Amino acid sequence: MQMPFPTRSLPSRPEASPPAPDAAAAADIAACRGLLRHGSRSFFAASLLLPRSLRDPASALYAFCRLADDAVDLEGGPADAVADLRDRLARAYAGTPRALPADRALAAVVARFDVPRALPEGLIEGFEWDARGRSYETLDELQDYAARVAGTVGAMMAVLMGVRSTEGVARACDLGVAMQLSNIARDVGEDARMGRLYLPRQWLREAGIDPDAWLAEPRFTPALGAVVRRLLDAAEALYRRVDAGVAQLPMSCRPGINAARFLYRDIGLEVARRGLDSVAARATVAPSRKAWLLLQAVLRLWPSRAASPPPPLDATRFLVEAVVPRDVAAASASRVATSPTGGVEARVVWLIDLFERLERREQLQYGQSSCGPAPH
DSSP states (O other): OOOOOOOSOOOOOOOOOOOOOOHHHHHHHHHHHHHHHHHOHHHHHHHTTSOHHHHHHHHHHHHHHHHHHHHHHHTTOOHHHHHHHHHHHHHHHHTOOOSSHHHHHHHHHHHHHTOOTHHHHHHHHHHHHHHTTOOOSSHHHHHHHHIIIIIHHHHHHHHHTTOOSHHHHHHHHHHHHHHHHHHHHHTHHHHHHTTOOOSOHHHHHHTTOOHHHHHHSOOOOHHHHHHHHHHHHHHHHHHHHTHHHHTTSOGGGHHHHHHHHHHHHHHHHHHHHTTTOOSSSOOOOOHHHHHHHHHHHHHOOSOOOOSSOOOOOGGGHHHHHHHSOHHHHTTOOOOOOOOOOTTHHHHHHHHHHHHHHHHHHHHHHHOOOTTSOOOO
């Protein structure tokens, strides 16, 4: 059951921010935040640790992405839904968005931050692959898909934070791909019941599983669990690469991005804790566990940087080059802020209290233990 989040403001120190939006723009952002509060709770929780100057534009981007995903999923993935998304995006970039809160908010954000159009176009291409029922033979092919539906979001967030270096954008894309792989590992059963299979088919055959036969009658077996384990290992390898990217972020942005990666990584860890069976049930993370992860997100503000950073994934190279063109990549530099965290500690205290209250409410309503199913 989805639990409503309190609407009171988070305590924080005053921050430098753009001029106050007019009432219409503020209403559009409020609508975006409302959508995420109920439909994307992990992102909503992580966004509360972003500075206010970025929380609203990030919410606008993510709300449009969420609505675009729903347009394909809920309408059965028809080609006309994808065409409609492309028209909405074109209108937003032309400065004449449709009369929809998320579209108007998106138009304002892409203009203000100069978001390369190739990034949201890549996202829509990923949705088009879903609409066509595309399948993925290898991990490389699956990463091509994840780069579009999630790596694009990582790249857009990097742009919002002022990071335009090759390494910084590459690590942001790594995080997006890793998060998508975690989601795929969690949603194996749910996707199968919708007629979708995202696990690399080559891996399934190597485990003695016929992909089409399994999709017709999905069930968990130890062999399937081994395939899920391989996918989680691939995600883990990417999560380990992300520290170097976080080190390039403005200090005030690091807790929010840490929160996103810790929360989504823990989805995969929860799948593993449940024996790798994501067919019978969908893994969720308990509120008390989320509160702990949010605290860790604030404590890890000075991550290490690799002496020799790995190159971008082949799957995400086109996104990196959209932000950092080849002819300027060598000279690009990220804007690394050294401002204090101001107000972050107070936000964490508030969030921990929030999740504890949500957990107590669930226990009263359902009699569940603290490690039982929880909203995410």
